[in-house]
Amino acid sequence: MLRKLVFILFIFFSTKSLYAQEFIKGQVTDAESKEALPFTNILFSEKGKGTVSNAEGNYTINLSNLKDTDSVSFSYGGYTTIKYLVKDIKKRSTLNVALKPLVINLEEVVITSKNISVKDIISKVEENFEKNYKKENVKEELFIHSFHRTTMNKDNPFQLKKSSFEEINQAKSDKIMAMLPDEFINYLDSKHSWYTGDDEHKLVAKKAISLEESSFQKINKELEKTLNFLAEDIENSFGNDDVYYRIKSGIIGTKLKDEEEAESDSINSLNPDVFDSLHYNFKTKYVKSGIKEVFNNVTDIDSDYLEFITKKGKYNFELEGATMIDNDVAYKISFTPKGGNFQGMIFVSSETFALLQMDIEYAPEKRGKHIQLLGIGFSENFKKMKVIFEKGETNYFVKYIYNQVDISFSFERNLSLLKKQKRFMFDKKLEEIKVKTNLHMSSVETRELLVLERKKITPDQFDQVKEEEIVKVKREQKNSLDLWEGGTIITPTKSLEQYQRKEEM
Numbered sequence: 001m002l003r004k005l006v007f008i009l010f011i012f013f014s015t016k017s018l019y020a021q022e023f024i025k026g027q028v029t030d031a032e033s034k035e036a037l038p039f040t041n042i043l044f045s046e047k048g049k050g051t052v053s054n055a056e057g058n059y060t061i062n063l064s065n066l067k068d069t070d071s072v073s074f075s076y077g078g079y080t081t082i083k084y085l086v087k088d089i090k091k092r093s094t095l096n097v098a099l100k101p102l103v104i105n106l107e108e109v110v111i112t113s114k115n116i117s118v119k120d121i122i123s124k125v126e127e128n129f130e131k132n133y134k135k136e137n138v139k140e141e142l143f144i145h146s147f148h149r150t151t152m153n154k155d156n157p158f159q160l161k162k163s164s165f166e167e168i169n170q171a172k173s174d175k176i177m178a179m180l181p182d183e184f185i186n187y188l189d190s191k192h193s194w195y196t197g198d199d200e201h202k203l204v205a206k207k208a209i210s211l212e213e214s215s216f217q218k219i220n221k222e223l224e225k226t227l228n229f230l231a232e233d234i235e236n237s238f239g240n241d242d243v244y245y246r247i248k249s250g251i252i253g254t255k256l257k258d259e260e261e262a263e264s265d266s267i268n269s270l271n272p273d274v275f276d277s278l279h280y281n282f283k284t285k286y287v288k289s290g291i292k293e294v295f296n297n298v299t300d301i302d303s304d305y306l307e308f309i310t311k312k313g314k315y316n317f318e319l320e321g322a323t324m325i326d327n328d329v330a331y332k333i334s335f336t337p338k339g340g341n342f343q344g345m346i347f348v349s350s351e352t353f354a355l356l357q358m359d360i361e362y363a364p365e366k367r368g369k370h371i372q373l374l375g376i377g378f379s380e381n382f383k384k385m386k387v388i389f390e391k392g393e394t395n396y397f398v399k400y401i402y403n404q405v406d407i408s409f410s411f412e413r414n415l416s417l418l419k420k421q422k423r424f425m426f427d428k429k430l431e432e433i434k435v436k437t438n439l440h441m442s443s444v445e446t447r448e449l450l451v452l453e454r455k456k457i458t459p460d461q462f463d464q465v466k467e468e469e470i471v472k473v474k475r476e477q478k479n480s481l482d483l484w485e486g487g488t489i490i491t492p493t494k495s496l497e498q499y500q501r502k503e504e505m
Contacts (some may be wrong), residue, residue, distance in 0.1 A: 038056065039052050050452075079100060122309060125354075128352060139193060140451060144190050204467065205472070208282075224239050234378060235387050247415065282471045314339035317338075341367070354389065358385065383406075385401070385404075
């Protein structure tokens with residue numbers, strides 16, 4: 001009876017806590033055109049806290065942790081900022097915000113900047129870049145949203161040309177090929193604490209959810225059933241001094257090694273129950289590497305994304321005017337390539353020459369890396385980047401990054417898996433599987449990184465942070481604000497709200 005009473009009280013207070021959350025939702029639009037303003041910067045009173053509107057201009061804010069005297073401001077490059085007191089909006093469930101275009105007399109800005117030219121402004125951006133974005137010891141709360149859509153050719157991407165194993169034959173190969181979907185879709189949302197030290201980073205994962213379809217899981221089960229005997233035989237060969245497996249493509253080949261000989265990089269090697277219906281794992285070092293890459297794309301002056309600054313001779317620039325972004329008077333500069341890849345718009349502080357916002361993408365008929373060598377192809381077909389920076393006490397930090405990349409990959413080579421027995425002169429071939437590949441894949445990846453909160457830490461505080469080896473990801477059926485326990489995140493777009501993971505039949 002006591003246990004039942006405790007359970008009832010727990011449910012009561014949990015429900016009460018959930019309903020105590022005060023949410024406000026809405027859309028940010030242009031007051032004149034009525035069009036949505038995506039990625040509007042939404043700041044709370046305390047510096048380093050806030051969110052952004054999504055690609056459709058929609059936002060959600062949890063007001064529960066804000067005081068009545070706090071404020072919420074909506075700012076967008078080229079528009080007048082609107083600020084609300086929490087006490088004036090907390091009784092509302094919806095707040096649609098219409099921002100008015102703002103134009104500043106450019107002559108007034110030019111006077112304070114000593115008639116600087118647009119090329120000089122870009123030079124000043126490069127000259128002051130390291131000072132404006134110098135690293136500090138900080139702890140940042142991150143919300144990261146990523147979306148992958150991958151398609152693959154269905155016309156014989158893999159053809160079994162030869163198999164000396166009775167268990168592996170054309171019929172089983174055809175069965176697996178027939179299971180391949182038209183596309184693989186994956187949504188992955190996560191919250192992390194990101195610590196920046198003097199020369200390294202640490203990550204403490206808080207929560208990660210995936211809305212991946214079960215297509216891959218279904219195929220993986222079939223592959224396990226078909227190839228389990230082979231996996232066991234390969235594993236047994238690791239303890240046999242006379243027999244080994246080798247994978248080969250043309251004149252290129254490598255011997256398969258035991259994970260104990262070479263450190264395993266399997267994302268699930270630390271958890272034997274990863275292929276269940278609820279969870280899977282990533283190694284923390286890979287998650288860290290991905291986050292560091294996203295930050296470096298916009299804070300490392302040598303980044304390809306910033307070539308319009310470092311290789312300014314490859315671009316045409318136009319000073320379109322000036323506007324206010326937060327408390328900064330900003331130059332509004334557009335640019336197009338004459339030898340580079342990008343086109344876009346940037347906003348530059350007229351005082352510090354810091355990039356305040358940037359919105360860039362590959363210009364039409366431009367693309368990045370393109371490799372075609374020995375049957376292997378890779379192309380960067382499209383890149384797009386939207387960035388909002390936030391001013392700290394002495395320098396600037398990343399507030400929000402939207403990054404979209406479209407790539408294609410091809411692999412047209414013969415692959416062989418050989419089982420061999422060691423001999424004095426020439427090793428004897430015991431078994432062989434030969435596959436002809438004609439694989440062509442296209443992938444669109446979208447990543448959003450939002451800094452929800454930021455605060456300085458000491459070197460000692462950084463040293464005390466303990467990092468786990470894995471990040472555990474939970475598979476969910478559908479995205480919901482409840483999954484994030486009432487916290488402020490990037491509002492899901494309509495497509496994500498409507499998306500529901502298709503379960504295996």
